[in-house]
Amino acid sequence: MTVSLNDIAERAGVSVKTVSGALHGGSARMSEQTRLRVKEIAEELGYVTNLAARSMRQGWMPLIGVVADELITSPFATEIIRGLDGAARASDMAVFAMTLNGSRDVGAVIEEVRRFRPRAIAYAAMYHKTVALPQEFAETVGVMINCREANDRVTSLVPDEFGAARDITSYLVESGRKNIAFINLPGLLAGELREAGFRQAITEAGLDGAGARVLPAVRRAIYSDRAHSLVLSHITEMMSGPDRPDAILCGNDRVAMEAYAALRRVGAQIPDDVAVASFDNQVDIASRLDPPLTTMALPHRAMGRLAADILLGGDMMPGELHKLPFQLVERSSV
Known part of the structure; x- marks a missing residue:
């Protein structure tokens, strides 16, 4: 039998709004003790979030979509995705990617990503370059990773x-x-x-x-x-x-x-x-x-983490350029 928010609320002796806030990060105010109690009961009852219903309520799925500009062919792709995914999971979000290559139109790939109704969209490139996004998608993409938007309309994270x-x-x-x-x-x-x-x-x-x-x-x-x-x-x-x-x-x-x-x-x-x-x-x-x-x-993992913070925090001004420092790795060749 499917466990509902009402079932958890009844067991915990709190409102459905409180349960939703404890499990899904809503605005309901509660003590940390109540939050932990609700989560324990949800786990005990085997509650599974209905992502489709949650999407209908919020207007988005708990996802970060990535337009991967040939990124998957790069040896550094895992570092960017690890940084992004690790920070996203801390906020109960998941990451998925759609590949963009020479045979696909950037607008079509962004529209494909949007069909999944993600909370936010990032654009990540295989190597440091300048990317000209179509005007109609400049506000759709929340952050550029390892690349800079040509007209400085999108917050961009690049290696220094x-x-x-x-x-x-x-x-x-x-x-x-x-x-x-x-x-x-x-x-x-x-x-x-x-x-x-x-x-x-x-x-x-x-x-x-x-x-x-x-x-x-x-x-x-x-x-x-x-x-x-x-x-x-x-x-x-x-x-x-x-x-x-x-x-x-x-x-x-x-x-x-x-x-x-x-x-x-x-x-x-x-x-x-x-x-x-x-x-x-x-x-x-x-x-x-x-x-x-x-x-x-290269600061790829740091770029991924910062990208997630920007996408989920939403406190960066569009068009900001962030240059992330490299780290010197000393070995025996000098």
Whole structure:
């Protein structure tokens, strides 16, 4: 037999409104003792929330919908979803995602998400970029994760790429490295911001900022890990010339893995001859390289948690841009 709110109210000796407030976060005022008592009775009787009925009353389901812009193909997808899901579950909410890729229209995917009547909708991207949402959906999406809305109409959470590059470069300088080359990711917003942070740190250190070497990791105008790599040729040329670098900063951990192989090929030791540092902290790569790789960890889980707080709290002004800091993970490559 289905257990109703009336059954719980009768057993607890309180009103149905109080039971609803205790179980569903309503506005009814009660002591913590009453709240716990109601929950214990509900569990004892085997009460299960009727989500359809609750949706009819509230106008939404206890869900956060995510428009996943190729996110599921990213190795960092789990970190964003874990952060979002953990914070959502603390508020008795669940998270679901709909994939957006090159063959699907963003408006159609948002409408598909809306059919489930979620409490809120987030837009999460595979990598840091700018996204132009159609005007009619700018108010539908509550927060952008790992991307920025092109017209600043939606609160956006992005990694602080500039700050991360400045910090890791300063770390290399403080470790005694004075001739640092940067093998960067061409054509990406993250690469552009990281180059600016790298040059800022070089200048602040009193080194030759204008002559700092920034080289593309691939031959293509836009970085892809499937594009023809230039890492080996760059390192071979630099290490055979008179101006050998004593540190190489890499655009991501995959590039760093290639740099390790190239340095070994030319007989250079890490970190004795050349220090290597990177971005992303793909643990399966960074921790298994020999020596383990010093890298800047992306704040994906923190972005997911903050996104849930914004969506469920509703106290952020639309259009705010939040830059979340990376975390330095020190290993043995510096």
